[in-house]
Amino acid sequence: MFQYHCLNPIAGVGLDLFSQDYKKTDDINQAQAVLVRSASMHDMELSKELCAVARAGAGVNNIPLEKCAEQGIVVFNTPGANANGVKELVFAGMLLASRDITGGIHWVQENKDNENISKDVEKAKKAFAGCEISGKKLGVLGLGAIGVKVANAATHLGMEVYGYDPFISVNAAWSLSRNVKHISNVEDIYRECDYITIHVPLLEDTKKMLNKEAFAQMKDGVVVLNFARDLLVDEVAILDAIKEGKVKKYVSDFPNSATAGKEGCILIPHLGASTEESEDNCAVMAVQEVKDFLENGNIRNSVNYPNCDMGICSSAGRVAILHKNVKGIIGKYTAVMADNNINISDMTNKSRGNYAYSLLDIDSPVTEVAIEQLKKIDSVLKIRVVK
Ligand SMILES: NC(=O)c1ccc[n+]([C@@H]2O[C@H](COP(=O)([O-])OP(=O)(O)OC[C@H]3O[C@@H](n4cnc5c(N)ncnc54)[C@H](O)[C@@H]3O)[C@@H](O)[C@H]2O)c1
Numbered sequence: 001m002f003q004y005h006c007l008n009p010i011a012g013v014g015l016d017l018f019s020q021d022y023k024k025t026d027d028i029n030q031a032q033a034v035l036v037r038s039a040s041m042h043d044m045e046l047s048k049e050l051c052a053v054a055r056a057g058a059g060v061n062n063i064p065l066e067k068c069a070e071q072g073i074v075v076f077n078t079p080g081a082n083a084n085g086v087k088e089l090v091f092a093g094m095l096l097a098s099r100d101i102t103g104g105i106h107w108v109q110e111n112k113d114n115e116n117i118s119k120d121v122e123k124a125k126k127a128f129a130g131c132e133i134s135g136k137k138l139g140v141l142g143l144g145a146i147g148v149k150v151a152n153a154a155t156h157l158g159m160e161v162y163g164y165d166p167f168i169s170v171n172a173a174w175s176l177s178r179n180v181k182h183i184s185n186v187e188d189i190y191r192e193c194d195y196i197t198i199h200v201p202l203l204e205d206t207k208k209m210l211n212k213e214a215f216a217q218m219k220d221g222v223v224v225l226n227f228a229r230d231l232l233v234d235e236v237a238i239l240d241a242i243k244e245g246k247v248k249k250y251v252s253d254f255p256n257s258a259t260a261g262k263e264g265c266i267l268i269p270h271l272g273a274s275t276e277e278s279e280d281n282c283a284v285m286a287v288q289e290v291k292d293f294l295e296n297g298n299i300r301n302s303v304n305y306p307n308c309d310m311g312i313c314s315s316a317g318r319v320a321i322l323h324k325n326v327k328g329i330i331g332k333y334t335a336v337m338a339d340n341n342i343n344i345s346d347m348t349n350k351s352r353g354n355y356a357y358s359l360l361d362i363d364s365p366v367t368e369v370a371i372e373q374l375k376k377i378d379s380v381l382k383i384r385v386v387k
């Protein structure tokens, strides 16, 4: 029996995939798996029971990835599962920045008791007029699951699209419309574009990626959209850029005390992935990843351990070893198996940075003695008897 704990509400269509072998627990310390959306896990104690954390979403800046890796806890996310939800809201943001739709809606609300409202709108509406996005230049920073969808859709709306991603994946490159101009120098985007939208992960080296120097190079009246994370933008610098008329609007899905209520900011309460479809997709993918890991030892879409797939075990047993990526360790655990007269029929070892993962299929059930010996090997972080 496995236990899982949800730190945020996770869509039922995902949780329903857990069989009778799983129980939901309110006590995180009992859980082998944690499902999370945006709750911060940075200050949490991680129990020895915990094997997997699944982020039902893309961004993992709320999870201590290194601390988890060090404790042999595999962290998963759900790449692309909410990308369409975010893409659609980016276009809503672009339109809100281009035409004063919210101002117009407020006007109607304020004039709801005016008997002549249908006539007066024709006089009032000029205060809320704007511009179209067709024919304008859009710069997309980060061409991953969301960036590619935004870039491609923008070409269909008549925008001239510039895309920048020095680390673009082969899959993303295949999915990108050939009408998107590939930009290798981000400054070309700053100089040329009327709208700039950022879709990169929040990492140490992307923090404040849009800063004073970046804004200084942008066109006057540029619209900046941030549906990725607030700290990607230097908010002091963007508020100055708004005051100077450099930035016309800052549309962000991440309001905070620096930006809330500030002139020129259009702020949405982190609604990018808050659609039925995105929540369902993320929950389903997260639960499938957790189940495949707990039941078969397979790792798919991890952000701190290598991916590894040996399918469903057809041997007598399967042992999973999470360890540091160091020389000579494979020899040590194969020696333990040999000493205990256990034959390894199949095995995989994969590494990712400082961490590695081994799956061993064995011809007879692993013994307590062998497990204890494996645990004592230096650089082994966690052992799981999968079968
Ligand atoms: N508003 C929301 O609700 C919401 C929903 C999903 C994701 N997000 C945020 O959006 C981010 C992107 O999501 P995604 O699903 O597209 O992720 P993704 O991993 O598919 O794509 C991120 C892309 O950014 C690129 N990148 C990394 N560093 C870069 C840099 N310095 N310059 C340019 N490109 C760089 C990567 O190569 C990758 O292609 C997430 O990390 C998350 O923070 C927000």
Ligand SMILES: O=C(O)CC[C@@H](O)C(=O)O
Pocket: 037, 038, 056, 057, 058, 059, 060, 082, 270, 273, 274
């Ligand atoms: O879970 C959410 O609502 C937001 C998810 C989003 O920020 C993400 O990074 O995937």
